[in-house]
Amino acid sequence: MADQLTIRETAAPAVGVRVPSANIYAPQWRNFVFVAPFLFFFTTLLIFPLFWGMWLSVHKADTFSTGRFVGLDNYVRLFHDKVFLQSVWNTFYFVLLTVPTLALIGLFLALCLNRRTRTAAVLRTLFFSSSVLSVTIVTLIWRIVYIPNVGLLSTIYGWFGATAPAFISDPSLAMIGIAIATIWWCIGLPMMLFLSALQQIPQDIYEAAALDNANRWQTLRSITLPSIKRTFILVIIIQIVLQFQLFGQAWLMTRGGPNNLTKPIVLYIYDTAFRRWDLGMGAAASEMLFVLILIAAMAQYLVTRNKGDQA
Amino acid sequence: MTANIEIRNVSKQFGAMTVLDDLSLSIKAREFIVFLGPSGCGKSTLLRMIAGLETVDGGEIAINGERIDHLPPGKRGIAMVFQSYALYPHMTVRDNMAFGLDNIGVARDVIDARIAEAARILEMPHLLERKPGQLSGGQRQRVAIGRAIVKEPKAFLFDEPLSNLDAALRTRTRIELAQLHQRLQSTMIFVTHDQVEAMTLADRIVVMNNRRIEQIGSPMEIYERPATKFVAGFVGAPAMNFVDVAIDRSGDVITVTFADSTVIPTDIASNQVVDGAHTFGVRAEDVRIAPTGQGNVDGKVDVLERLGERTLVYTRLSDGQIIVASDAGNSRVAVGDTVGLAFDGRKSHLFNETGRAWHARRA
Ligand SMILES: Nc1ncnc2c1ncn2[C@@H]1O[C@H](COP(=O)(O)OP(=O)(O)OP(=O)(O)O)[C@@H](O)[C@H]1O
Numbered sequence: 001m002a003d004q005l006t007i008r009e010t011a012a013p014a015v016g017v018r019v020p021s022a023n024i025y026a027p028q029w030r031n032f033v034f035v036a037p038f039l040f041f042f043t044t045l046l047i048f049p050l051f052w053g054m055w056l057s058v059h060k061a062d063t064f065s066t067g068r069f070v071g072l073d074n075y076v077r078l079f080h081d082k083v084f085l086q087s088v089w090n091t092f093y094f095v096l097l098t099v100p101t102l103a104l105i106g107l108f109l110a111l112c113l114n115r116r117t118r119t120a121a122v123l124r125t126l127f128f129s130s131s132v133l134s135v136t137i138v139t140l141i142w143r144i145v146y147i148p149n150v151g152l153l154s155t156i157y158g159w160f161g162a163t164a165p166a167f168i169s170d171p172s173l174a175m176i177g178i179a180i181a182t183i184w185w186c187i188g189l190p191m192m193l194f195l196s197a198l199q200q201i202p203q204d205i206y207e208a209a210a211l212d213n214a215n216r217w218q219t220l221r222s223i224t225l226p227s228i229k230r231t232f233i234l235v236i237i238i239q240i241v242l243q244f245q246l247f248g249q250a251w252l253m254t255r256g257g258p259n260n261l262t263k264p265i266v267l268y269i270y271d272t273a274f275r276r277w278d279l280g281m282g283a284a285a286s287e288m289l290f291v292l293i294l295i296a297a298m299a300q301y302l303v304t305r306n307k308g309d310q311a
Numbered sequence: 312m313t314a315n316i317e318i319r320n321v322s323k324q325f326g327a328m329t330v331l332d333d334l335s336l337s338i339k340a341r342e343f344i345v346f347l348g349p350s351g352c353g354k355s356t357l358l359r360m361i362a363g364l365e366t367v368d369g370g371e372i373a374i375n376g377e378r379i380d381h382l383p384p385g386k387r388g389i390a391m392v393f394q395s396y397a398l399y400p401h402m403t404v405r406d407n408m409a410f411g412l413d414n415i416g417v418a419r420d421v422i423d424a425r426i427a428e429a430a431r432i433l434e435m436p437h438l439l440e441r442k443p444g445q446l447s448g449g450q451r452q453r454v455a456i457g458r459a460i461v462k463e464p465k466a467f468l469f470d471e472p473l474s475n476l477d478a479a480l481r482t483r484t485r486i487e488l489a490q491l492h493q494r495l496q497s498t499m500i501f502v503t504h505d506q507v508e509a510m511t512l513a514d515r516i517v518v519m520n521n522r523r524i525e526q527i528g529s530p531m532e533i534y535e536r537p538a539t540k541f542v543a544g545f546v547g548a549p550a551m552n553f554v555d556v557a558i559d560r561s562g563d564v565i566t567v568t569f570a571d572s573t574v575i576p577t578d579i580a581s582n583q584v585v586d587g588a589h590t591f592g593v594r595a596e597d598v599r600i601a602p603t604g605q606g607n608v609d610g611k612v613d614v615l616e617r618l619g620e621r622t623l624v625y626t627r628l629s630d631g632q633i634i635v636a637s638d639a640g641n642s643r644v645a646v647g648d649t650v651g652l653a654f655d656g657r658k659s660h661l662f663n664e665t666g667r668a669w670h671a672r673r674a
């Protein structure tokens with residue numbers, strides 16, 4: 001104490017000089033140094049390409065020249081391209097197949113595996129382990145499952161004397177085949193998010209519910225589900241953003257076929273920009289995908305939020 | 312509705328650790344019972360066993376003569392108020408109270424009537440549409456009690472329901488709980504480690520320690536005639552003075568001799584007391600401050616605690632033994648004074664090394 005007092009006196013000799021008291025919340029500019037590296041890469045790799053993409057989408061561009069300003073011409077051509085419209089529809093169909101299923105199965109697994117037993121721990125690891133595989137491995141596994149006549153599915157159907165559905169080649173089943181592989185691949189993250197949400201729920205409100213005569217269904221509906229509502233929204237949004245970007249599975253399993261029926265937007269962009277070298281139109285398609293993801297995620301957020309407030 | 316509760320030879324293990332050992336207790340209908348004991352003695356565990364939230368490892372529990380220890384919690388006809396209140400965070404106060412009734416299919420108008428009545432009793436009709444997050448601690452506490460009331464249970468169980476409230480609110484709620492018991496006339500079991508709560512609320516206190524029940528009795532019985540040395544030391548503030556003594560039982564009543572050869576006559580009958588090492592016990596309010604040389608023994612004042620209505624005088628005897636005495640609120644005693652200490656033989660207690668207690672003959 002005495003030491004501090006002497007230091008203060010020597011440090012502020014002039015009478016009437018106001019020493020401002022330290023505001024611990026005041027911005028410290030040297031802290032900026034710590035985020036600068038991240039900010040640099042964020043800007044060069046994300047922000048800059050974003051604007052460059054916008055710029056490209058209103059210019060006629062190929063690999064050799066980024067030339068003429070063409071206004072919305074790229075977009076007009078895009079919307080007259082049946083393949084693009086097909087790919088938009090394909091992507092929506094895929095998102096519709098995967099996102100609700102991922103959320104529901106993830107929730108179901110989390111509810112089943114939210115216990116302290118060894119079996120549950122092993123199963124949790126098992127279900128999560130598929131998430132660490134690369135898309136190449138995943139598609140390889142599922143192509144082996146789907147191969148006609150000799151694949152796993154055909155073998156199993158064969159035991160019962162039935163023919164397996166042709167998940168890759170049948171036009172009405174191809175997208176479902178890709179969706180099944182994707183769900184298997186991606187189920188780990190939703191499950192883990194739900195598990196951590198379930199573990200946040202205080203045990204004593206379950207005890208109160210038990211004293212309140214709630215059966216399992218009433219407990220699930222009135223206690224568990226409302227408690228993890230926010231996580232549910234989070235899972236849906238994350239999955240919408242992820243699944244809109246379908247590319248690897250479709251490319252490696254079906255190449256977009258049969259007849260462009262499994263060609264998603266990203267694959268269309270890839271074809272347009274890097275195989276037909278129409279960079280302007282590819283950029284325009286990218287902007288459309290960006291907007292679609294944004295709208296879908298926002299809509300989901302707004303819808304569920306309003307519902308939540310009324311309840 | 313009300314009920315007697317019979318607990319017979321109940322025991323409980325967590326893994327290898329025995330928490331309750333062969334414990335029996337019978338609670339009369341309409342009684343207010345308080346479980347009192349140090350932290351970790353198994354009060355909550357016993358309460359949760361009655362509620363059905365913990366399994367019963369041995370013995371049985373019956374309500375109104377019917378065994379209930381195999382029934383799920385909801386089927387036992389009891390309500391519990393948790394220390395953390397355990398309100399359902401996403402439901403309004405009204406829904407919190409209705410939930411248990413909805414689940415067993417009580418008619419909507421009956422539910423509404425009961426909620427209105429409970430809200431009136433607890434003075435919280437204006438809170439019904441709020442969610443628990445929008446309530447203060449005290450208000451949440453009322454809701455938790457309201458949720459128990461609407462069920463019209465055979466018995467109420469409370470696990471330290473006041474411990475999260477500030478001192479003033481705690482006192483007020485304590486009084487309200489006593490009134491609630493008067494009004495509802497139901498059996499209530501209340502867990503606490505606060506002696507004042509135990510003394511003021513209980514018809515009978517169950518003092519628990521170390522896996523067992525030490526004593527069951529009315530608050531004054533527990534205070535004036537503690538069954539064991541543990542109860543004597545645990546109940547009452549400041550804790551009872553204990554002095555190791557030699558006893559003389561040649562007379563009708565015991566005379567005890569301190570290590571410094573102070574002799575104190577007591578009113579404890581000689582014929583009951585068994586041989587062995589003994590500890591003499593007397594509460595601070597039964598030790599008066601007297602002028603030097605005029606008490607049973609002299610002591611030097613170490614510390615003074617002025618509580619307003621009385622003053623606690625911590626004195627040190629010549630052999631270093633500390634004795635706490637009680638003096639008037641405006642006591643003139645000062646630290647460092649030498650004062651006389653006058654022991655009230657009629658309020659003294661004697662304990663042997665097994666903890667067994669003997670008290671002064673009843674007047
Ligand atoms: N689920 C459990 N698993 C293992 N041990 C437990 C469990 N619950 C309680 N115990 C142990 O049982 C003993 C009694 O616990 P209990 O909660 O009944 O104590 P308490 O008397 O209520 O204490 P407090 O006054 O601190 O609430 C403690 O030693 C505690 O560590």
Ligand SMILES: [Mg+2]
Pocket residue numbers: 354355356470
């Ligand atoms: Mg407890």
